[in-house]
Structures are given as structure tokens and as C-alpha cells.
Amino acid sequence: MSEVIHAGHHDDHDHGPAKGLTRWLFTTNHKDIGTLYLWFSFAMLLVGGLLALVIRTELFQPGLQFIQPEFFNQMTTNHGLIMVFGAIMPAFVGLANWLIPMQVGAPDMALPRMNNLSFWILPFAFGMMISTLFMEGGGPNFGWTFYAPLSTTYAPPSVTYFIFAVHLMGASSIMGSINIIATILNMRAPGMTLMKMPMFVWTWLITAYLLIAVMPVLAGAVTMMLFDIHFDTSFFNAAGGGDPVMFQHIFWFFGHPEVYIMILPAFGIVSHIIPTFARKQLFGYDSMVYAVASIAFLSFIVWAHHMFTVGMPLAGQLFFMYSTMLIAVPTGVKVFNWIATMWRGSMTFETPMLFAIAFVVLFTMGGFSGLMLAITPADYQYHDTYFVVAHFHYVLVPGALFSIIAAVYFWFPKWTGKMYDETLGKIHFWLSFIGVNVTFFPQHFSGLAGMPRRIPDYALQFADFNMISSVGAFIFGFSQLFFLYVIIKSIRSGTPAEGRSWEGVKGLEWTLPSPAPYHSFTYPPEVTEADAR
Amino acid sequence: MTNADTRSKGISATVKRLCLMVVGMGLFVVALVPLYDLLCEITGLNGKTGGQYTFDEAQADPDTSRLIKVNFITNTNAGMVWDFWSQKSSVRVHPGQIKTVNFYVKNPTNRPMVGQAIPSVMPSSAASFFHKTECFCFNQQLLQPGEVLEMPMRFIVGHEVPQNVQSINLSYALFDVTERVDLSEAVAAN
Numbered sequence: 001m002s003e004v005i006h007a008g009h010h011d012d013h014d015h016g017p018a019k020g021l022t023r024w025l026f027t028t029n030h031k032d033i034g035t036l037y038l039w040f041s042f043a044m045l046l047v048g049g050l051l052a053l054v055i056r057t058e059l060f061q062p063g064l065q066f067i068q069p070e071f072f073n074q075m076t077t078n079h080g081l082i083m084v085f086g087a088i089m090p091a092f093v094g095l096a097n098w099l100i101p102m103q104v105g106a107p108d109m110a111l112p113r114m115n116n117l118s119f120w121i122l123p124f125a126f127g128m129m130i131s132t133l134f135m136e137g138g139g140p141n142f143g144w145t146f147y148a149p150l151s152t153t154y155a156p157p158s159v160t161y162f163i164f165a166v167h168l169m170g171a172s173s174i175m176g177s178i179n180i181i182a183t184i185l186n187m188r189a190p191g192m193t194l195m196k197m198p199m200f201v202w203t204w205l206i207t208a209y210l211l212i213a214v215m216p217v218l219a220g221a222v223t224m225m226l227f228d229i230h231f232d233t234s235f236f237n238a239a240g241g242g243d244p245v246m247f248q249h250i251f252w253f254f255g256h257p258e259v260y261i262m263i264l265p266a267f268g269i270v271s272h273i274i275p276t277f278a279r280k281q282l283f284g285y286d287s288m289v290y291a292v293a294s295i296a297f298l299s300f301i302v303w304a305h306h307m308f309t310v311g312m313p314l315a316g317q318l319f320f321m322y323s324t325m326l327i328a329v330p331t332g333v334k335v336f337n338w339i340a341t342m343w344r345g346s347m348t349f350e351t352p353m354l355f356a357i358a359f360v361v362l363f364t365m366g367g368f369s370g371l372m373l374a375i376t377p378a379d380y381q382y383h384d385t386y387f388v389v390a391h392f393h394y395v396l397v398p399g400a401l402f403s404i405i406a407a408v409y410f411w412f413p414k415w416t417g418k419m420y421d422e423t424l425g426k427i428h429f430w431l432s433f434i435g436v437n438v439t440f441f442p443q444h445f446s447g448l449a450g451m452p453r454r455i456p457d458y459a460l461q462f463a464d465f466n467m468i469s470s471v472g473a474f475i476f477g478f479s480q481l482f483f484l485y486v487i488i489k490s491i492r493s494g495t496p497a498e499g500r501s502w503e504g505v506k507g508l509e510w511t512l513p514s515p516a517p518y519h520s521f522t523y524p525p526e527v528t529e530a531d532a533r
Numbered sequence: 534m535t536n537a538d539t540r541s542k543g544i545s546a547t548v549k550r551l552c553l554m555v556v557g558m559g560l561f562v563v564a565l566v567p568l569y570d571l572l573c574e575i576t577g578l579n580g581k582t583g584g585q586y587t588f589d590e591a592q593a594d595p596d597t598s599r600l601i602k603v604n605f606i607t608n609t610n611a612g613m614v615w616d617f618w619s620q621k622s623s624v625r626v627h628p629g630q631i632k633t634v635n636f637y638v639k640n641p642t643n644r645p646m647v648g649q650a651i652p653s654v655m656p657s658s659a660a661s662f663f664h665k666t667e668c669f670c671f672n673q674q675l676l677q678p679g680e681v682l683e684m685p686m687r688f689i690v691g692h693e694v695p696q697n698v699q700s701i702n703l704s705y706a707l708f709d710v711t712e713r714v715d716l717s718e719a720v721a722a723n
Contacts, residue, residue, distance in 0.1 A: 110544045178551045186543040212554050220562030232713065235566060238651045239610070239708030243581075246569050250562065313578065313657055 016518050025120075028112035029518065030097045035415075036119050037094025038408070042484070044086030044126065045401075049477050051079040056439075056473040059466045062458055072456035073141035074133060080144025084262065085169045086126050088396065091404045092265040093118075093176045096204050098415065100180060102509035102516060103198045105189025105525045110182035118175035125168035132158035143454060145255070148236035148247040152228045159229065163222045170215040177208035177215075184208075189508070191527035195289070198507055199282065202289050203268030206296045210257045210264075213300075217254040221247065245310050252303035260299045263363075263395060264292055266403030267334055270356045273410050274338050276505045277353035278345025284337040291330035291337075298327045308379045317376045324374040328367065335364055350502075351425030355406035358398055358433050366394030369444065384454075387447025393440045397476075398433075405432070405483065412487075413501035417515030418494030424486040431479035438472025576661070580653035580704075585671055586664035588631070588689060595630035601690055605634065606704040613709040615640055615648055615676070628692045636669060636684045638707070640676035649673045649710045655702040662691035663701060673710060 017023045017032065024036060054075050058066050067075070097115065101108055109115050132139035135158045142150035151159060184205045188197070197205075224235040224247075234240025236247045267288075275282045282288065304312060304320040312320075338360050347353070369391040373382055382388060412420050442465040447453075451462045458466065497514040508527070512520050573581045603626060605619040620635040640646050650670040654660040665671075669684035676682060690701065 111548070174555055178548055178555075181551060182544045182547045185547050186540055212551055213558055216555055216558035217562050220559060220565075224566075238706065239649050239710050240713060241651075243569070243573070246566070249569065250565060253565075311580070311655070311657065313576065316578075 026116070028116050030101050030109045030112070030115065031516065031518065033115050033119050034094045034098030037090050037097060040122060041087050041091035041094060044082050044090070045480065047130070048079050048082035048087055049480060051075045051082065053473060053477050055079060056470040058456055059458070060470040061467065062460055062463050064457055067456070069456045070138060070141060073454070074139045076454050077140045077143055078130070078133065081129065081140065082126070084144060088262045088400050089173065090122060095265065095404070095407050096180055099411065099509060100183055100201055100204060101187070102512065102520055103201050103507055104184060104187060104192055105508050105521050105527060106183060106187035107519065107522050109179050110187055111179045114175050115179055118172045118179065121168050121172050125165045125172065128161050129165035132161045145251060147251070148225060148228065148244050152225050152236055155229065160226065163226050166222045167219055170219045173211050174215045177211040180204055180208040189521070189524040189527050195286065196527070199271035199288060200265065200268035203264045203292050206292050207261050207264045210261050210296055210299065214254045214257040217250060221250045221254065248307045248310060249304070252306045255306065256303040257299040260295060262400045264296065266359065266400050267292060269403045269407045270338060270359050272507070273352045273356040273406055274341050276502050277350060278342045278347050279504055280341055280345040282337070283340035287333055288337055291333045294330040295327060298323060302327065305374055308376050309383050321374055321376045325371060328371055331367055335360060350422065351420070351429055352406045352410035354426065354429045355402045355409065359402045359406065362394055362398035366391055366399055369394065382447065384452055385447040386443040386451045386453055389453045390440050390443035390447055397440065398436050412490065413497030413514050414509055414516055416491050416494070417497055418490055419497045420490035420494055421486060424489070428479060428483050428486055431482060432476060435472050435476030435479055439469050439476055442468045578657055580655050580657050580660045582652050582654055582660055582663055582665065586666050588664065588666050593629060593631050595627040596692055597627050599628055600625050601628065601694070601698065602700040603690070604700060604702045606702060607636065607707070608704065609707045610709070613648070613707055614642060615646070615707060617707045626690055628690050628694055631687060631689045633685050633687045636686055637681060638674060638676060638684065639681045640678060643678045645675060645677050646709060646711045647673050647675050647714050648707050650705045650707045653704045655704070656698060658695050659698045659701045662694040663703065664689050664691060670705065673714065
């Protein structure tokens with residue numbers, strides 16, 4: 001009986017990808033969908049980066065040179081929304097699609113058709129959102145946090161498009177997360193126990209739970225906005241008995257887990273790359289898992305540290321201050337574990353390793369400025385200044401984005417069967433590393449000196465720092481175009497890669513040939529201790 | 534049963550659980566709104582004061598050992614063109630003492646308008662002890678063109694107000710709600 005079934009399946013599955021555009025439209029293959037996600041997020045990175053360069057061009061000198069404040073607000077808002085929901089999150093989902101089935105020894109994701117849907121609604125969501133920039137009245141201009149009543153009473157008419165775009169992004173994220181959890185919990189090869197799973201799989205499992213918990217909250221917040229705007233309710237309207245501060249509570253109840261959604265998979269990636277190039281096992285695997293779980297739990301009880309200045313009772317301020325600082329403990333555990341992994345390792349510094357080490361150093365700096373912001377009395381000074389901008393860009397750009405770039409270089413040979421050009425990769429790293437620091441480091445100083453965020457013009461004393469920042473932004477922006485060049489050149493003319501592309505690299509995906517075959521692990525692999533993680 | 538069968542059963546069980554979680558979190562957001570209001574009412578968070586307070590004036594029992602300064606702040610929200618002011622900028626009261634202060638609004642436009650005042654008390658630890666037996670903020674005000682309205686506000690600061698509270702700020706923000714209400718109904722109500 002089972003032979004008959006196998007034969008039937010054989011006909012269905014053992015062929016390569018379909019030809020032409022329909023391959024990408026109708027694909028249910030986790031590798032194809034991963035590729036789609038990655039290219040989509042790269043396109044969004046360039047769009048969001050373009051908006052950032054418009055911002056930095058305007059801020060190059062004090063005064064209004066190029067754009068009007070109304071348009072500037074649309075640039076900051078859409079830059080934030082596109083980078084968060086369009087670049088970072090889909091990139092991680094793309095990596096999850098490519099890697100999780102191979103890393104747990106599964107043939108594909110658990111729900112391949114839903115996988116196709118969760119990708120294909122994203123271009124529509126972002127098409128809808130970006131189209132508002134060309135509408136009468138302009139696009140969203142209320143900041144990526146879309147605080148009511150800016151986003152309700154005072155919003156441009158196009159806000160409804162924004163609301164539906166957010167709904168679509170949320171639906172996509174929820175479906176993606178359900179798929180990832182279902183895959184990890186049900187599709188692991190025999191012998192792959194939970195505590196043998198690769199760190200990337202672990203971090204994504206926890207991230208997916210966070211997404212499922214908070215995406216409905218975001219959907220609820222935008223739905224209430226929709227009702228306030230069109231159906232005369234007063235959720236956030238004080239005149240009708242509502243409370244705009246409630247919006248901030250609901251938003252940040254979503255928003256704080258959201259920022260960990262954007263960093264936990266990065267922790268997983270770095271936990272693969274550092275052991276590989278230090279040629280040692282990851283130090284403290286168990287503590288890494290527990291640290292990620294603790295960070296995820298704590299993310300739900302710290303949200304009000306984003307809103308210390310709204311007028312909160314002292315007890316509330318103290319609670320949110322201490323709970324926020326508590327997050328430094330598990331995060332510190334992770335940073336020390338990465339350092340201990342490198343300690344006395346036989347380190348080499350290929351491009352992924354360079355990005356991973358830069359991640360550890362610069363993410364830690366972003367973490368420290370976060371600790372400074374957590375101190376309630378000091379936060380009254382820092383709130384809504386460029387210090388906050390510097391803080392979250394340090395954790396998101398050399399944090400999340402560097403980890404994604406590191407992952408692309410690290411798994412590039414497995415995906416394409418080609419080795420990237422090491423020299424060009426290193427040039428890309430150094431350009432990015434210098435660019436990111438020149439851009440964001442001076443913002444700490446302008447912020448501490450009192451420069452508010454989200455302003456198109458500023459006082460003269462901030463001129464030098466802003467000029468440096470703008471120069472850095474252009475270096476960083478154009479080095480990502482160089483990244484595109486490196487990738488395309490390596491796909492076309494890279495040297496062939498071995499199956500186990502890095503010396504002694506661990507993990508089931510490296511037992512496959514490079515490039516990974518279109519269908520892998522149709523039969524569950526034998527999980528040996530050496531290959532698990 | 535083959536391996537594939539158990540696997541697909543496991544997947545559908547996981548998916549069901551996760552869908553329940555999504556629905557549960559959706560319900561949680563809906564519940565957050567009344568929960569937030571309840572929490573604010575209990576703790577005085579955000580300076581929200583309660584509704585109309587009933588108090589027998591014969592029972593008034595001022596605590597003459599303490600004197601609390603109550604400051605009045607009147608604001609009009611963006612786009613609200615009425616003039617809005619209070620008779621006094623501040624008064625000193627004993628806890629338990631009943632006091633009346635007059636507020637005034639004027640509609641300088643040439644059309645009837647409806648206003649709604651929203652109170653907020655700072656510090657929030659005093660909010661739940663600041664009781665109003667009569668306040669214009671309990672209703673909306675309909676003003677004909679050029680009309681001036683005197684609005685008494687009677688309040689009492691409860692005995693239980695924390696010892697460290699020496700002054701209380703009561704702020705009113707006046708909103709234009711003309712477009713939110715049916716004018717003819719408002720006329721009838723007045």
C-alpha cells in the first residue's frame with residue numbers, strides 16, 4: 001500500500017520548478033517563496049532607503065531647501081513603516097522559509113499554499129500604502145507610530161488606505177507565523193528534539209508566537225482608528241469620552257514585542273555564524289534558548305517605557321523602568337555567550353563573520369543607549385530627541401539589518417551553489433560599517449543636545465552633526481546598491497560552492513548539496529549529534 | 534496509520550490552537566477598551582474624574598487643619614473658537630468643604646454651536662478624591678450666536694486625599710462637538 005502512495009507522490013513532486021512567471025505566482029515551494037520574500041524585502045529596503053536619503057538631504061543644512069514640512073512628515077512616516085514592515089520583517093520571514101525546513105529536516109513548510117498567500121498579499125499591501133504618497137492630501141504623515149488623534153482627527157484622507165495596508169501586513173505576518181510554528185512543531189526529522197534545534201529555528205519559533213500574540217492587537221488598534229474616522233465612535237477622541245493616551249498604550253503593547261520580533265531572529269543568525277568562523281561550538285546553547293524566551297516574555301510588560309512623559313503614576317514609572325532594565329540581563333547573557341564562543345577560537349574573518357561581529361558590538365551599543373532611555377528621570381530629557389533615533393537605528397540597522405546581510409552571505413553558497421566574491425563582500429562590509437556609524441553616531445550627540453526628532457529644520461548648533469550624518473547616510477545607502485552588485489555578480493560568475501560550504505559548518509542544511517535541490521529531505525534525514533546544531 | 538497521517542493531524546491541531554490564540558488576542562484588544570476605562574476610574578490614571586457625585590450638604594464636615602489649593606485651567610481644543618474662562622484662577626479649600634466656582638463660555642460666531650468640556654485632574658493620585666456634585670462637563674452646551682453662559686461647578690475634595698497633595702490642578706479642555714451631535718436634538722434637550 002505504502003509503495004503505491006509513494007509512486008503516486010513521485011509523479012507529483014519529483015520535477016523541477018515550473019517555467020516562467022507562473023513559477024513565482026503559483027509556487028508553493030519554500031525555497032521559491034523564501035527567494036520572493038528576500039527580493040521583495042530588498043526592494044523595500046531600497047525604497048525605504050530612498051525616503052531616508054530624501055530626509056537626510058533636507059537635513060544636510062538647516063533651513064528648508066528641498067521639501068516642505070508636510071512632505072517631510074510623509075517621508076519620515078513612510079520610511080519607518082516601509083523599513084519595519086516591508087524590509088526587516090519580510091526578510092526574516094524569507095530566511096525562515098529558506099532555512100527552517102532544511103534545518104529541521106522537513107521537505108517543505110507545513111502549509112505551502114498558505115505560504116504562497118502570505119507572501120503575495122504583501123506587494124498589494126505596500127502598493128496600496130506607497131500609492132497614498134501620490135494622492136491628493138498626501139500619504140501617512142503622522143509618524144510610524146501613528147498616534148491618535150494625529151492619525152484620526154488630523155489625518156489625511158488617504159489614512160484609510162494605510163489602515164487596510166496594515167491589516168494586510170498583519171494578516172500576512174499571522175499566516176506566516178502559523179506556518180512556521182506548525183512546521184517547527186510537526187515536521188522535524190526524527191531525532192531532532194526541541195533542545196537540539198538550531199538557534200535560528202528556536203528564535204523563529206519564539207518570534208512567531210510573539211507575532212501571533214501582538215498582530216491582532218495592531219489590527220485592533222487600526223480598526224478602532226477606522227471606526228473613529230468613519231463611524232463616529234470615540235475610542236481615541238476625548239470630546240466623545242475616549243482617550244488618546246489609550247491609543248499609545250494599545251500601540252506599544254503591540255509595539256514593544258514588535259521590536260523584539262525584529263531582533264530575535266537576528267540573535268539566531270549570529271548564533272550560527274560566530275561558532276562557524278570561531279570553529280567552536282556555540283557557548284551556552286541552553287542559556288541562549290532560555291534567554292530568548294525570557295526576552296520574549298519581558299517584552300509584554302515593558303511597553304509604557306515608550307510613554308514615560310504622558311503622565312503616569314510614580315509606581316507605574318518605577319515598574320516600567322525596572323522591568324525594562326531587567327531585559328538587559330538575558331540580553332547580556334547572549335552577548336557574553338557570543339564573546340565566549342569567540343574566546344580562543346580559531347577565528348577567520350570572512351564577510352558573514354565581519355557582519356556578525358559588527359552586529360555584536362553595535363547592537364550592544366544600541367542596547368546601552370536603550371538602558372539610558374529606560375531611566376525614567378533621564379528619559380524626560382531624551383524623549384522624542386535624536387538620541388532615541390540613534391538608539392533604535394543602532395539596534396535596527398547594524399542590529400537587525402546587518403544580521404540579515406550576514407545571513408545572506410553565509411547561506412548564499414547553499415542557495416545559489418556559487419561562492420560570493422570575498423573581496424567585494426569585505427568592501428561592502430567596510431563601506432556599510434563606516435557608513436552606519438558616520439550616520440548614526442553623531443545623532444547621539446545632537447539628541448543629547450536637544451534636537452527633536454521628526455523635524456525638517458533645526459537650530460544652527462546642530463548643523464555640523466547633521467551634515468556628518470547626511471554624508472554617512474549617502475555612503476551607507478549607496479553601499480547597499482554595491483551589495484546588489486556583489487550579489488548579482490556572484491550569482492552570475494561566482495565559483496562553484498561545495499555542499500558544506502564553510503569549514504566544519506554544522507547543521508542539516510549543509511549536508512545537502514549546493515545549490516540545495518528544489519525538493520530536499522523528501523525522506524527525513526538521519527539526525528546525528530554533529531549535524532543537529 | 535502512516536507517518537504522513539500523524540503529521541498532518543498534528544499540523545491541523547497546531548493550526549487550530551494558533552487560530553484560537555489569534556481570536557483570543559483579538560478579543561483581548563476589544564476587552565482592553567473597557568478594562569482601560571475601569572482601570573482609570575479606579576486609579577485616577579490620566580486624571581480622569583468620576584461622574585456626578587451625590588452629597589448631602591448638611592453632612593459637610595470640613596477638615597480645617599488642611600488647606601488645599603485648587604487651580605483651574607481652561608483650554609479650548611484646536612479649532613474650537615469659543616471663549617472659555619473661569620471666575621477665579623484658583624481657590625483654597627479644606628478637604629470636605631463644598632465650594633462653587635463659576636465658569637463662562639461665549640460663542641462669538643454667528644451660528645449655533647455645541648461644546649463639550651473634558652476634565653482632567655493632576656496629580657492623578659488626587660483624581661479619585663476630587664468629587665463634583667455639579668459640573669458643566671456632565672452635559673454638552675448649546676450656545677446661540679453671541680450667547681454667554683455662566684456655568685457653576687460645585688466640587689468637594691474628599692477627606693481621604695493623600696497627605697502629600699497640597700495643590701490640585703483641574704484642567705478643562707473644551708471641544709467643538711457641533712458636527713458630532715444632531716443640532717435639533719440638542720435644541721430640544723436644552
